[in-house]
Structure formats: structure tokens, C-alpha cells
Amino acid sequence: MDDRMYSKKLLTTLLLTLLIVLAACGGGGQDSESAGGEDEAEDLTNNDAEDTLVVGLDDDPPLLDPHLSTAQVESQIFKANYETLINVDENLDPIPGLAKDWDVSEDGLTYTFYLQEGVTFHDGADFNAEAVKYNFERILDEDLGSPNASDLRLIEEMSVEDEYTFVVELEETFAPFLSGLSHRAGQIVSPKAAEDEEIDLSNEPVGTGPFQFVDRTAQSHLEFERFDDYWGESPDYKYLEYHAFSNEDTRITNLVSGDLDIVNRIAHKDIEQLEENPEINMSEEDGIGFQGLMLNTDREPFDNQKVRQAMNYAVDRDAITEVVFHNGAEPAVSPFAPSSWANNPDLEVPDREVEKAQELLEESGVEDLSFTLTVSPSPAEQQLSEMLKSMLDDVGFEVEIEQVEFGAILDRMYEGDYDVARLGWSGRVDPDGNAYSWFHTDETYNFTGSSNEQLDELLVDARTTVDQNERQEMYRQAAEILWDEAPYIFLYHENDYKPMKDNVQGFNHVPDGLIRPADLTLE
């Protein structure tokens, strides 16, 4: 008897121990993790707030390798530890980056870059023309499969003239080439790290930027530290962190409570609240992207131009910018923001004209006006889609809203399996980035299936012309054709808002929406 009781007690003890061990393993995972990055743990607790800047992001950046990157939010991170050959200023004009100067030949085919000297990568490697060449080759390497290769595809030849001079020959004139270099294709990674099999650049980026990568906690936060051998002006503070909050309310709450210093994106419903907050400074800048509805012109009823045009008059762009965006957006009629030099001032934002829309629908002779509007499931998208439904139903459409995860929307776009989709573009510095691949026949993002020869011609000409005035004219014409053709219903250009704590200074609001942390100072 006693034996058995003993064995029962033993078993109980064992089980309880097992449970505790299991629990400890859960906790142990964390223990070992913080043991691995011991100084990091110390940093977090010992850093006085004055020496740390915390940026709130709207999403966790998946890939930290700029050459593989596609997500908008990743570009925010790259401003900490990478640098581009060319940079842009508040007017989106090119300014020196890692290239302190450059020459473009008359024909626009030869680019000569004069590089900064004395620049070192975080891993100690030297930055020079060879490094740039390595990077360009890396991007163009098909084995890497860089989605950013298109920016460099027209390169015919590149050569290292001397240690700090780098020359590129293009096959044909390509106006947006320089602006492409201010983006991902111009990010320079350390060749040494890229060659190192041990290092996964997607998770441990190595660049020349003012901050060097310390650690990341996947789908939570990233930590950076001031790079002491930085060639430029040393940042004001030592530690930089990026925290991801996909929930917009949480993001703002954390800013208000002081856990974040600056936030990359807000929900427009919070604009007033933030502007009223005395401890928050809000910087506002026109955006460079466009937002609207993509119509599947291969399908009824949108294969009919009149139907598409009717939509242009059925929507109330002012109501949308007011109710959904609290006036934090500009009504849109073209892919170019009002601030862009490509914008066509003659194209005015029309008032909502229900009768005109109904007339157009009547003229079209299409009877079945029902369609599914596919949107992603964020609160603002939902609000917007409900407004659109209400407006479109008024003139005679029958809208059904379908909420689909963003990834799935993309998937449907590629399959051509949609009626109308809410899909926009964050925008590019050069107007070509907002137009060519979106509206040229059969180009990457032309999911509408529409095709207009005149438009195609204009878009091609515009990218192979160097003169900005000539290009401006072409884009203006293109915008008019787009309005008339209406494969895409432009709704608004979202303004970019950057709220920050009032002790954050030096913020330089570039319309590309990227926070350049080295500019910032903490008071």
C-alpha cells in the first residue's frame, strides 16, 4: 500500500515539475534570448529616454534587405542604416547622397557619379566605386530576383573610373533614372556582408547609414545604435528603435502616452485630436501617391467607357476627403498630386453630378450595373467603401462590398479576378513611377486591362525625354486621356502626417513620407 502511495506522490511531483519546466521553458526562451543580446537588454532598461528615439511604424517591416524589399514600411528603416547614392529634398529635387556630385551627358545616356570619400560600412568595409558596382550587379543578378531591378534594367554598361568615380551607360534615355537611385535601387549594402554566407541581410542589414543595426524582435521591434564611424554629421542621440503597431489606435495611444517619439502614419480621424494636443507637434505635407478605384475593363459593366465615366461623376470626392480623411487629403483626378510638377491644373475636380452620371449610364445602355467592390479590411477602408457604395447606389449601381486581406486583393488583381478594387499607390519621386507601370498597356500594375495607344505613346515619350517642361506637357495630356478613358477612378491624394513629441526637433518633411532619423534631435 505504502509503496503505491509513494509512487503516486512521486508521480504527482514529477508531473508538477514537468509543468513548471514547461512553463520555465516558455520563460526560458526569453531568458536565453536576452542573454544572447545582453547589452541590448541593458540598453532598454538603462537608456535614459533622452538618448533614445523611438519611432512608431504602422507595420512590421518584413525584409531588411533593400534590394529585396517591396514594402513601403521597410523604406522607413532603410533611412536609419542605409544610404542612397542620391537623396531628395523637400521639393523632391535630387541632392547629394553617397554620391557627392554627378554629371549627366547631353543625350541623357551617360551618368558619372563622384562618390563621397572616407565612408565606411558598419562592418568596417570601405565604400568606393567598386562597392557601388557590386551593388548594381547584385540588384541585376537574376539569382537574387530583386524586384527593384527594373530601375536599373536599362544599364548597358558600368565602369569604375577610379576609386571614387563611377560611370553608368544607359541603353536609352530614361528620365526617372536618378530618382530611382534615390529609392531602393540606390541603397548601398556592404559587399563584404552580402558575400558573407553567414550573414542574412534580410535580417541583419549592414550599410553606411548613421545608425547601425543591433537587433530585431520579429513582428515587434528593431533596435539601432549610433554608428560612431559615420562619415557625416553624427546624430544627436545614441539609440534608435522602431516599434511596429499595426493598430492605428494603439500607435497613437503610445505616442500620446510618451512611449513613442514620432509616428510614421496616423488614421485621419485622429488628426483633430492630435492637433489639439499641446505636447504633440504635427507635420503635414502633401503626399505624392494617388488613391482610387481600379476598374476591371475586361468585365461588364466596366468594359463600357460611359459606365466608367459615370463613376467619375457619381462619387463625391469632397465628402470623402472631409468625412473619412477629415480634410487630410486632396481630391484627385489624376495620378499626379497637386504639388507635383506633372500635375495638370486645367483638370479641375468636378462636383458630384448625379444627373450627369445617370445620363452617362443611360447612354451606355448597360442594364446590369451590379458589381463587387473589393477592399481591405481596415476601418478607414471600410468607412470609405461604405460611402462609395452609398454614392454609387444612388446613381443606379448595385455595389456589394467585399473585405479581403490586402494580400488576397493583390492575388486577385494578378488573376484579373475582380470587378472593382480599392488599390492605390504610395507614389514615386518621378512622375513616371506614378504613371508608366500603372497605365501603360500590359504593364505591371495595369490590372484594369485598359489600353490606349495615345496614352502609351505619351508615357513612353515622357520617360525617354530629359527636358522637364516637355515631360510636363506630356503628363498633362496623359492625365486628360486618363480622365476621359477612366480605367481608374482617382479619388484622393492622401496627405502625409507625421505627429511627434514636442521635444523632437529638426524634422524635415520630405513628400516621400520617410523619416530621416539622423536629422532629428531630442531636446
Next chain:
Amino acid sequence: MEQTENLSVQTTKVQNPRLRMLKTMLERLWQNKLAVFGGVVTFLLIFTALFATWLAPHDPTEQNYSAVLQAPSSEYWFGTDNLGRDIFSRVIYGAQVSLQAGLISVGIALIIGVPIGLISGYYRGFIDEYIIMRMTDAMLSIPALVLALALAAVLGAGLTNAMIAIGLVLTPNFVRLIRGEVLAHREKEYVEAGKASGISDFSIILKHILPNTIAPIMVQATLAIAAAIIVEASLSYLGLGTQPPNPSWGSMLATGQGYLDSAPWIALFPGALIFITVISINLFGDGIRDMLDPKMK
């Protein structure tokens, strides 16, 4: 012998035993005041859902951009949302969605679960023990909400798909419950007596065992309806349930969460309605459980 006495006196009533049983059951239900309350509220909700068109003062999808985010007033009893829609009307229409979701998904679960449970429990054997039961175990070991989420994602967002997903998720509960009941009843002497009298298996399952499992099924079903309403609201909250602009309590809550500081009424009213609905159905279910108590007295 009072009973025989009663019999001779009330022969006319005696002729309808089912009615008599129903009457005693209703009497028993009536004694449980909370259940009566739950039943009345449930009935009112069903009534509201059925006659939403006449009861709602506004069109639930009508947007009024000049009356966005208004606090409750005599015009808008529960206030307005971020598109200036009347929350009171939307809550009324939301009852349609929620009750539909509860009833239909449980209906689906019953239609699939009851036959499987009956047959599996009656015949036992390898398929029962190692396929059906392990499959239910497996389904039950995945949190219902997670399974519903994944299923709804597979089927695509929308109320119909959400109801199918919830129905499938609820099914193993019924399979298990009914199988358990069948196992208990098939050992009972009245079933043996039926078999001994040469009644066919089909008849025994349908006429003898099934009616005896109805009480637990009904109780479980009411609980499941309550649970299904919550799951539907959860899916809608996560954007996988009812699609906008149709008013669903869950999606209204999701919208409202963003306005907790400026317009709390958007979230508070639909949430309160879910609570009231679920608690009423639970109360009513408790009442039914007592009413159908097999002890009968």
C-alpha cells in the same frame, strides 16, 4: 387511486397526451421567472429582427455627412456613427444578422452532427472510435474561434460563409453530445426491450433514442446559438463576418473601438445588445433544461 380517478374524469384531455405534456412543461417553465424573462427578451429580439423595417426610425445604411459622430439625442437615440448613420436603426437591423447567424449556424451543426452522432454512437466500432471520435477530438482541440477564423478565411468573408464556418466548428460538439447520449441510452433497458421486441435499428434510433436526446440537444443548441452569436460578432469584428454596409453588431463594435474617446456610443450600444441577446438566450436555455428535465416531476 387518484390517477385512475383523474383519468375517468378528464377523458377528453387524456386523449391528447402530447398537449398534456406540453402543458406541464410550460407550467414548469413559467415557474422559472428568469427563464421567462429570457424567453420574453429573446422573443422581443426575434420580433425586432422580423419587423426591423417598421421599427427602425432611419434607414440603417443612410449616410448623413452633416450628422457624423453625433451623441445620442431625440433624433438619434443611440447617436450616429462615423458616416452619420443612425446607430439605433443599425442595432435593430443588426439583430437580424446576429439571430440569423445563431440559428442557421446551429442548424447546420445539427443537420450534420445529429446523424453522425446517432449512427456513430449506435453502431460504435472502428470508424466511430478511431475516425469520427478522433476527428472530433482533433477539431475540438483547435480553439473554435481559430478554426472559425481559418474556415471563414478559406470560404471568403461574408455572413453566409461565416455561418457555414461557425456551423462546421460547432458540429463536433453535437456529434460528441449526441454520441454520448446514444451510448447512455443504448444500454438502457427500454432500448434492449425494443430490440427484444424485434423493432428495427432504424426505428430504435429514430423513434426511441432520438426523442430522448432531444432535451440535451435543445439545451446544447441554445447554448450553441449564444456561442454562435458571439463567434459571428468576433468574425465581424475581425472583418471576416458580415460585410459592410450591412449592420452587424460585431463590425459596429470594431468601428466603434476607434472612437472610444470621442464617440463611445458607437461601440457601447451594439456590445450591450450582444450581451442582452446572449444572456437572454442562456437564461431561456436554462429554463428549457429545467423544463425538459427527464425526471419530469
Next chain:
Amino acid sequence: MKSTSEENQLQVHGLEVGFKNKKKYTQILNGVSFNVNKGETLCIVGESGCGKSLTSLSIMGLLPESGEVRSGEIRFEGQELTNRSMKEMSKIRGNEISMIFQEPMTSLNPVHTVGKQIIEAIRIHRNVSKKEATERVVEMFELVGIPSPRERVHNYPHEMSGGMRQRVMIAMALACDPKLLIADEPTTALDVTIQAQILDLLNELKGDLDMSIVMITHDLGVVSEMADQVLVMYAGEVIEYTDSKSLFENPKHPYTQGLIASIPKLQGKTEELPVIKGAVPNPDEMPSGCRFSTRCAFAKQECFDQSPQEEGTEAHPVRCWMYSAEWQQMTPLKGGESNGYTTDGAVDREPIRN
């Protein structure tokens, strides 16, 4: 009913007990009175629902929550028990009055060893160490005939057979040398051979330990084996009260007569058993007169309307009109004289009412 004497261990007088719910009060026991003398065994016998178990629970103060003692006295060694507080009662329970129950399977806590449960019982009432208490348990186990008692102390209830468990229950009940043992159907759940063991054990112990026993049973066979005095109950009333010998040799009440007659006998053989017709009435549908009137083969018209009083002799009281002076004047039922017991108790004759 009977006179009290100094030897009385327990006197119950005019006990009225019933159940109460929100709506109504249903009386079950209707004026139950009896005495138990020192060293005597009283058997309370009756069919299910006659209130015999309720009587024993009333003595123990263990009525279920809805139960209520409306009136009457329960005196144990002259002390009134009905007005005791829970705390005072718990000093008597298990100490001076012990009880054993019908279901030895469920009456022991399944998650504690039997030893632990008895030790607990001992240490409530006796200030002894655990070790001393364990010794006492072993001693008791020997007394009640549990083989290898020292090992059995560590057994869990489910590791023992029904008979052994009932022995454990008896050991527990006797551990504090009670003066009165109440045994509520202690052998009903057991097989005949085991029942015989337990009955013999109880008889043996009664002699050895000098205690009184109140035995509740539905089995007249058990009564004949155990009882000194017998109390026959029907529908919450005592209908006959006498010593065992006179009861079996000279049963007076028609119910007792019928009960004895309807038991199949081992000796001889009869084609049909005499039966009492019908079934026990429900507590809330009691006949207004004699509670047995609806089933009685001898009932006269008045039996249905007026309750009989205690009749018969002091040594053998019986609650029946037949033994009253008025019996001869009472009106026979229409449809002829009663003809004793029938053999088919199925369809009832209903009383004719004016």
C-alpha cells in the same frame, strides 16, 4: 404510545416532519411516537415512502434543507434534541448516537482512505493522537471482522467489497462507543449471504457493546432476525407497535396482516399470494380518513372519513377502527361485505361517496 420508563434511551413523541418548498408544505410524518429501551433493538418497518428513513434522519438532525420538524419531541437520555443547534448536535452525532446507511458504496468518501475517515471521526470526539486513533481503528476493524485490519486501514473504499465497506461503516459508527446505533436499511444493498454476515455481526455487537439499535428496514425477514420491538409504519404514521413475537404471531392491523401474507414463503407452496391491492398514496393526496382505507379489505364507510385513533392494548397498540368500540356500529361498504384479501390487487374499488 407506550409509557416511558427510566430505561429509555430514546423517546420520540408526536413527531411531525415535512418538506417545504416555495409554494407549499407537505407533511410526511404524522405524529410518530416510540421509545427505545437500553440494550433493545427497535425495528421500524414499512414500504418505501412510509417515512421510516425520515424518522431516523430527524433523530440525527440530518434532515435535508427543505425538511422541517413541525412539532414533536425527540429525547435522548431525557435530553430534548429537536431544539439543539448544529454545533451541539454535532457533539452527539457519531459520539453518542451513530448511524449507518443503506448504500455502503456511496456512504464513504471515495478520495480518502477508510482509515483516514474513521480516524477523523474518532478525533472529532476524542482528544487522542493520530497514532492512538489509528490503533483504535485497527481494534474496531478486528471487532467488525475485517481481515488483516492493519493493512485495510490504508485501503480506499473502492478497493473493498460491499460487505467490507458496510463493516467499515459499522466500525466507524461504533468507534466512539455510541449508546444508540441507527441502522438505515444496512443490508438492503447486499447479497443474501453477505446480509446474513452483517446481521449476525450486528446482533453480536449489540450484546457485546450494550447499545440500543434502531433498525430501519422494509424486509420483515430482517425484522424477525433482529427486532425486540417492532414499529410498523404506513404513509407517515405508526400503525402498529409491539414486540417481534406478537407481531408475527398476531398481527393486528390489516396492513401488517397483508404484508406478512404477501411474502412468498420458503415453506410450503401456494398457488397465489394474498395481496394488498393498489399502491401507497402520494403524500399530497392522502385519504382524509384512515390512510390505509383505500387499500383496506375490511374498510367501512367511516374509515374513509375519519382517522382512527390508537386502539388495542398498551403492549400492542394499533391504529385501526377495527379495534375500536365503534367498529360494530360503522356502516359497511355498499356492494356487500368485505371479503378479506384478494389475489389481484390491480383494479381498485373506489369508495362510494355520498
Next chain:
Amino acid sequence: MATPQMEQSTENLLEIKGLKKYFELGGGLFKQKQQVKAVDDLTFNVKKGETLGIVGESGCGKSTMGRALLQLQKPTSGEVYYEGQDIAQLNGKQLRKLRKDIQIIFQDPFASLNPRMTVGAMLTEIVATHEIVPKKERQSYVQNLLEEVGLKAEAYWKYPHEFSGGQRQRVSIARALAVQPKLIICDEAVSALDVSVQAQVLNLLQKLKRKHQLTYIFISHDLSVVKHISDRVGVMYLGKMVELADEDSIYENPAHPYTQALFSAIPDITEDHKERIQLKGDVPSPLNVPTGCRFHTRCPLATEYCKQAEPALEEVKEHHLAACHYAE
């Protein structure tokens, strides 16, 4: 008791040969199996028109035997011949047909009636299944049946919970009778009833037997009841029949020590405290049946030999079988 014996013929209605029912405890992919020998090798006959009583203590296998006879539980092995036909070989349909002839009444009057069906529906279903009477006559047939077992015709409309225990047992009897069977197995049919009601039901069973020329197998733990109703009595112990003889023979001269002990244990109001044969200890677990004679662990007469050799059920007198090495 003269009449039944006269009716009784020597013809066997039921012949049971080597009937075994073992239960597997556990079993399956991951379990160890354990065997319970609930019924272990029973051989006996049931004569047409007789009442065969089967007694034994709980766990002796008497109820399992009843169910195995009816194929409600498939026997592990052995043959059951009903009017010469082996029941065990029948398929489902034939079996259902046969069940018209053999019926069973269970102990628990609460569990043996479907609580959700009126008595009428319950009986009518059976009558319909076997097409006993044309559809139009079913109700009156059932109501007559109810009256025959001592209930009112109105009982047809009632649910089981509206009856007392005794009345329910009458309903059970009516259900068994509804198909006009030849053999009824009464499995502890009166054990749950109070004495006065028990007597009523016993009398009813006797009456019906006479009227319908029934044969009974009457299973009970109550020896006095079995004695009262039976013509022949079999005594079971741990799955075996240890004694089988005519009622008077077995009660007057029990041959097996177990039977003797069993009789002496009954408290009887008609005798004054008799000398009792005390049995030691408890019935062993059927999971672990003793070797040799199963009774040797408790038998006052057991010898070394009993531990090794299992006695066969053999005739010790005319029409009196016993399974004991020392029975005479």
C-alpha cells in the same frame, strides 16, 4: 402445485449448450485486454410450459445469461436451440422474427420504458412491427392487453412517468405479451417492487402463464420469490450453474454447499433463528475466477482436490443436478 405440472410437457422449448459470454475489458489499439467470464459454459434445457427459476447473487452472470439467450448480447460461444433451431446462426431479419416468440421483462420499471413515448405508442409500434393484428384493431388490441395486465384502457394515452412502479411493471408485462410470445424471460422482474406490489405482480405473472400457456425463465436473487414461482430452479455462482433441480427437491434437499448456505442465509419470518451456514468472505471477482471448483474459496467443505479439479454438473438424484465433488 398441481396444475402447472400437468400442463408441463417433456418437450424442450429451449436447449442451451455450452453457452459462454466473456466480456473484454479494455481492448483496442492501446489497451491491455482483460476477460470477464460472466457466463461460463452453461448447458441446460427449458421445458415447454415450465417456469425455470435462476437464482444467484449479484455478479453471478444470471442477467447476462438472459440477454445472451435473446442474442441481445452475442454469446462468445455455445448454441441456443429454440424449437430445434440454433438462434445464434440467425441473421438480423430472422432474429427479429424470432423475437416475437421470446420476450424479456427487465428489473428497473423506470429504465425499461421509453420516457418519451406514451404506453399506447410503445405497444402499438411493437404490434405493428410484427403485424399481430390489422391496423384498425391495433388500438383496441393494445387496450385489451392493458386491461388484461390490470391497467385501465386509458393507460394507452399516458406516459410512463404517470405510473407507479408496480403499474410500470404491468406495462412491461403488457409489452412482452403484445407479440404473443411463447417464452418470457423475467430478469429480476419484481425485485425493485415493494412487497405488497411484488405479490400483485407475481400473481399476475402466474395468471398470464396459465392463460397463454407461457414458459418463463425467472431470474432473481430472491430465493423465496423464485421458490414461489418456479417449477425447476437453477443456482448460479460465478458464471456457472452449480445446481439444477425441481423446485421442491432443491429446497428440501439442496445438494451443493453453496445452495445450502444460500438458503440458510435467508431471514425468514416463519422460523425462529435457525442455524446458519456462514460463508467466508466475498464472491471472487469474475475477472479472476478461482481454479478448480469456483466455490472452494468460500466453501466450508472444500478440500485440496476442490482447488484443482472443476466439478461437472452431474445428476446426483433423478432430475437433480449438482456441480460438487462431494454432493450426494
Next chain:
Amino acid sequence: MLSFLLRRAGLMIVILFFVSIIVFSLVNVLPGDPALMILGQEATDESLEALREDMGLNDPLVMQYFAWVGDLLQGDFGQSFRDNTEVSSLLAEKIPITLQLTVMSFAIAVLIAIPAGVISATRKGTLWDSSATLFALSGVSLPPFWLGILLIFIFAVTLGWFPPSGYVPITENVAQSLWYMLLPAVALGVRLSAELTRMLRSSLLEVLGSDYIRTGYAKGLLERAVVYGHALRNSILPVITVSALQFAAFLGGTVITEEIFNIPGLGQLLVTSIQTRDFPVLQGAVMFMALAVILINFLTDVLYSILDPRIKLTGGSQ
């Protein structure tokens, strides 16, 4: 004992096999091309196709299943489609967070449920009982997300006592971590405590009505000794089993709670993985949850059979 463990372990494997089939088939019929998810909006057709091939997405489903299970058995949950992190390390990161939430809500639930259950069972029919019953009923009827929102509204937005959402790792600052987790733990714990109260009450009532409780009184025990010495232990056993069965629902509750309070735990990981079609993460997270549920049930069974001497661990019949 050993055979019981083996048997249960065998059953666990069968169940896990079915879980893996459910999870795999669910995930593989999810709409959405993972290659596209990885490369995003700006991917080219060639790179998409190359990636699909690389990830084995072009293999037959059965092959994919076996490859997946094979890896699982070696402890390899695969890599996130989204950011190439090991799913196992992702899980290891999220599990402690959800575990903390789970433990805290369990603690809250038990702290409420035991006194409430005992009081309402022992004071049956009193105001105490009605209040406890009402609490239990409201608790199970409160939609967890609404309770969360209410708590945020009352304690964070209106009163400002608690942060409305967010999470601080317990390794960083214990007090803050507990503070941040308190509201979500309450939101999750209330429902569980309501269910436990309900179960404990009915289980306790049943036990209090049992014969051995009467025996306890009959031997002279006072109510307190009977309730705490005999009844509570016996009635908690079934509560443990039932609450183990509830564990799955509880884990489901963490999903929505984490979503509302923006706690970066397993639940949020799961929702995100559904939204981003991150198959390996989704599969891993669901498999882990199912495994946790099955394991908890197994441990409870074993614990139960140790605590309840009636149950022999030889694998009795079902």
C-alpha cells in the same frame, strides 16, 4: 500506469494526426498566393514563379503534406513567408507572452471562482447564491471583445488608470508588465471565472447531496470541515477536467483579447498570419495551440487519475 500513459499517448498521436490534416488542408485551400505575399506588389512574374518552385508550392499537395509533417517531426516548423524568420523562434517569442496572459487570467479566474462557487453552493437560495449565479451567467454571456472594449473605455479612456493597450515584456519591467497585462487578463479571466463558478457550484451541490457527506455529518463533523475537508476536493476534480476541456475555448479567447489590447502574442500572430497568408506561421501557431490543448487534457487526465484513487491507470473501459 505505463499502459495507461502509452494508450493515452497513442490516442494523442492519432488526434494530432487528424489535427495536422485539418490544419494542412485548411491552410492550403486558403485563397492567396504566398509567393505574391512574399514579393509583394512590385514583384515580377519570373521571380514569383521561381519562388513558388523554390517553396515547393508547385508540388502535389500530398507531397507537400508529407514534407511538412516530416519537418514538423524534426522540430522544424519552417520559415515565415513574410520575413524568413524561423517559425519556431517566432513561436518561442510569442508563447511566453500568451503564457503570461493565460497564467494571469487563470489566476484571476480561480481567485474569483473558488470563493464564489463555494459561497453560492453552501448558501444555496440566498442572496449570495443569486449574486454569484447572476455573475456567472453574465460572465459567460459577455462577449469577450466587448468586455475588453468596456474595460478600455472605463479604466483606460475615462479613468485613465490603465494603459489602453500594449505590452511590456516581463523581463524588462515586471511591475509594468503586470500592469499592462492586467486589463486583458481581467477581460479574459472573467469569462473563465464565470464558467468555473458555475461548474464549481453545480459540482459542489452534487457532492454536498451525496451519501458520504451525510456520513460526514453523521459522524459529527461541522459544516466547515465537511465542505472544505470532503466536499471541495471531490467537487474540484470534475471542475478540473471540465476546465481542461474549456482550455481550447480559452485559447480562442486569447486571440481576440490580444487583438483588442494589441498584445503581440500567439493570438495576434495567428490573426496576422491569416491576414498575410503566412502559411508556415499559421500552421505552426494552430498546431501549437492544438498541441497545447491536447497536452493539457492529457496532463489533466493523468493528474485526475492520481488525485482520484477510484480511477485505476490501467486503462479502464470508456
